[in-house]
Amino acid sequence: MTDEPANGTARGTLTREKVLHAAVGMADAAGGEVPSTRKLAERLGVRAMALYHHFKNKDELLDGMVDLVFAEVELPAKGEPWREGMRRRAGSMRAALGRHPWAVGLMDSRLNAGPATLRHHDAVLGCLRADGFTVAGAAHSISLLDSYVYGFAIQEAALPFDSAGGDDMQALTEGMMAQAADHFPHLFEIAVDHAMKPGYAYADEFAIGLDLILDGMEHRRPDW
Amino acid sequence: MTDEPANGTARGTLTREKVLHAAVGMADAAGGEVPSTRKLAERLGVRAMALYHHFKNKDELLDGMVDLVFAEVELPAKGEPWREGMRRRAGSMRAALGRHPWAVGLMDSRLNAGPATLRHHDAVLGCLRADGFTVAGAAHSISLLDSYVYGFAIQEAALPFDSAGGDDMQALTEGMMAQAADHFPHLFEIAVDHAMKPGYAYADEFAIGLDLILDGMEHRRPDW
DNA sequence: AGGAAAACTGTACGGTGTACAGTACGGCGG
C-alpha cells in the first residue's frame, strides 16, 4: 500500500501478486502440475525471463504459491473454543489442499514460510494456548494435527481420480485381482466389502480420524 | 531364480533389481533427489536408453523404487497383538521414510502399488482384523495411521536439515525474527521456550502423537 | 535535459525424459 503507487512501476504489466495468482490458476487447471516458467510467462503476455525480476528463482515462486494456499484456510476465531477452532481449521486446510493438489507435493521441500503461513501457525497456536494448553501440549497437538491433515491430503491426492468414490476403485482393484485375490485376502475383503460399496467415499474418513484425534487431545489436555 | 539363469541373458549387465537398487542408493546419497536417467545409467556403466528395456518409463522406475522402500518396513507378525503390531509397523515405516526422504515426495502421484506395498497393506489389515476390528474399523484405523505417518514424514522432510534438533532452528527463527517477533507472538514463544531448548528434537513428537492415536483406537474398538 | 534505475526481451547453455532407428550378440532350429 505504501510502496506500490509511490514509486510507480515502469512498464507495469507484471506484479508479484498477478504472477502468483496466474500460477495458482494454471496449476489448478492442469490438475496437479505446476506450470513451467515459459507457459506461465506466455499466459501473462510476457517473455519468461521477465518473471525473474519479481522472483529470485522458481523456488521462490513456489514458496509464494504455497503461501497463497495457506492464505485460503480459515483461522480459528479469537476466543473460539479450541475444539471448534481446530476442527474448522483442519477441515478448511484439507479443503484448500484438495482444491490445490499440486501444493501437497510441494509441502516437503519448502523452506521459507510466507507471511500467511506464519499467521496461520500463530493463530492455531494462539487458540490452543488461550484455552489452557501448555506450550509443550500445543506443540504436540499441532504436530499431530498437521501430520494428519497433510498425510490425509497425500493419500487423497494419490487416489486414482478424485475421492468421489465409485467406479474409480475398479482400476485399483483390477490390478490387484490380476495379481492374486488370495495372496492378499484382507485387501480383497476390504476392497469388495467396503471400499467398493456404493455409499463409500474416502473423503468421509477425514472427519472420523479427526474426531478421534480431538477426543484424544481433550483427554490429555490436563497432563500436557 | 527360475528365469534368471534359465533363459540366459544376452549381454546381461542390467537387471530390473540392479537398476532399482542403484537408483535407491543414488537417491539416498543425493539426499532427497531422484537421479536422472543419464546419471543412473552412467553409474550402471550403460547408456541411458538401456534403462527403457527394463522400465516402460521413468514413472515405472519410481514405482519400483517406492516398492523397495515398502519392502523395508517391518510387518506386524502373525498373531501379534494389534497395538504392538501397529506401533512397530508405524515406527518402522517412519524410519524407512527417514532413510529415504525422496520417497515422501513420491507418495502422492504414485498410482500402481508394487507387490511389497500390497503385502504390507494386507499384513496391516490382517493384524487388525485378527484382533477383532471390523472391516470398517480397520479402514478407519489404517486411514488414520497412514495419514499420520506420511504427514509426519512430510514435516520431518521439510525441516531445515535433519530433525536432530539444535541449531538448525536458528535459520528458521531468524527469518521469523526479521519479519516481526511481535506479529507472531505464539510462534515466537514456542520457538524460544520450546523448540530451541537444548533437549528438543522434533523426532520425539512422533511417539507422542502415535500413542494418542493408538489410545483412541483402543477406546473405539468396540464401536467400530 | 540527462542519467540512472527498473522492467522486460533475446539468446544461449546445460540438463531432462524419451522416441526411433540402428547394432551386436547369444540361443535355437535346420
Place this chain on the structure above:
DNA sequence: CCGCCGTACTGTACACCGTACAGTTTTCCT
C-alpha cells in the same frame, strides 16, 4: 555347423526445462 532372430544395448535427435547474462527500452528523479 550355419544362419536366423529376438533381445539387450547404443547413437542420435527432439522438445522442453530452469536460468545466466547481456541488451533494450521506458520512466522517474534530479
